[in-house]
Amino acid sequence: MPDSINLLIADDHALIREGLRKILSIEPQINVVGEVADGEQAVAFCRQNDVDILLLDINMPIMNGIEACRKIKEIKPQLGIIALTIHDQDDYLFELIKYGISGYVLKDVHPHQLIQTILGVARGESFIPPSLTTRVLAEFHRLTSGETEKKHHLLTEREIEVLKQVATGQSNKDIAKALYISEKTVKNHLTNIFQKIGVADRTQAALYAIKEKLVEI
Template sequence: MHQPINLLIADDHALIREGLRKILSIEPGINVVGEVADGQQAVDFCHHNQVDIVLMDINMPVMNGIEACRKIKESKPHIGIIALTIHDQDEYLFELIKYGIAGYVLKDVHPDQLVKTIQGVARGESFIPPAMTARVLAEFSRLSCGDHTEKKHHLLTEREIEVLKQVAKGQSNKAIAKTLFISEKTVKNHLTSIFNKIGVEDRTQAALYAIKEKLVEI
């Protein structure tokens, strides 16, 4: 039997916290372990409690969600963070990706999709809205304009490129292992090597790199 997903809700609006808690508490396999009203409380809660996933509002007092994401990932890199926001603003997503966010959803997301996102992030997957992915890639391209250094994916083996392509398609380690007829442990080993070679820290950054370098198409 799978361990329940320990979930923390971080939002400065009590009604939103209450609504999320009611929706998610009845979902089998999700254990809402706490609710906090600002980013600093989220950081402190994660430091003292067992948390797997944080639903993180972006605009909060004391410490915003972006800074809280950075601090949590520095001390607890295994925690998956899903950003919740009213606006699909590019600068938020761009900053959050740099700090290792695993998912980005708008607050009007359908409850079923939110549950699927939480479950997917818990499996090690990443969720960025396709429309926003294209805009973020454009920003990455703008920032890297004029960079004529050798493409880092040339350092990857043929198998590592296959794994990277599957990551960019949003596949979990289990799904990649099944598709490529290898073990999940081998997938993890390949991912560690891929991250080191192309200079990224997580699956989301690796997926965006693969799309940007046209290893896959969106």
């Protein structure tokens, strides 16, 4: 994780942006580098500036958060995006997971939890609220229930070990330490895992591992 996390706030309400900035100023590792009021501005800012984490509202004018997420991930796939929304709705979350979001946080979240989520995403972790996990897994199972091949049979023993670690929320650094390998090796394993099981990111890989009962939650 970088010593300083460059974070962009994207929300169409000025009062919320101001409140978020004050909350995040408590954490010395978080550096709020900008604030924007719509998805189009968020895309432009991320294209032109060094941003590590984007705190993204879903319902914004001109371009909503879902479309902004899709475009930003095309430009900077390594940028961590955390959706901050009042909507506890499956369809938002499923779309965002598909586009590679790293976290999904409801706006009634405690400030400490928000900060911890940002720090976790900066470490390469993912976060889905427990209240939504069961529904996400059910939808993931429905979408993949027609598959006859168990794709994780294509994985090596070491890749399965790495996948299990990802499913329990471990960062690349933690995985490397636990398995006595380098972080670069962990990244190489993840690239192979994603390709073999047909997923795009850590969140989808974790959901796959839980669905196939490689880990228990």
